[in-house]
Amino acid sequence: MRIPEGWSGDESRIARRYDFAGFPQALAFMVEVGLYCEREDHHPEWKNIYNKIWVELATHDAGKVTDKDLALAAHMDAAFAGRREA
Ligand SMILES: C[C@H](O)[C@H](O)[C@H]1CNC2=NC(N)=NC(=O)C2=N1
Numbered sequence: 001m002r003i004p005e006g007w008s009g010d011e012s013r014i015a016r017r018y019d020f021a022g023f024p025q026a027l028a029f030m031v032e033v034g035l036y037c038e039r040e041d042h043h044p045e046w047k048n049i050y051n052k053i054w055v056e057l058a059t060h061d062a063g064k065v066t067d068k069d070l071a072l073a074a075h076m077d078a079a080f081a082g083r084r085e086a
Pocket residue numbers: 041042043044057058059060061062
């Protein structure tokens with residue numbers, strides 16, 4: 001498995017921190033990504049403090065990182081790129 005650019009971790013889980021301009025941008029990111037997660041039935045472990053979000057991705061059923069996690073990571077990175085300056 002190749003860990004995506006900007007992420008850390010190993011075969012069991014990958015992790016990344018996103019820093020936003022403020023809480024509204026972080027909240028908008030969580031709402032947008034959350035709707036994607038509901039559509040895909042695949043959910044992150046994440047924590048928010050003010051303008052920061054810590055994310056960990058793994059497929060619990062499989063006990064490892066799968067293509068679903070990599071797709072979610074790519075979606076998150078794209079959503080972040082679109083909101084960085086907002
Ligand atoms: C019942 C439901 O489909 C499962 O719990 C899904 C939901 N979202 C999930 N999300 C993640 N990240 N891993 C899972 O194994 C998983 N399983």
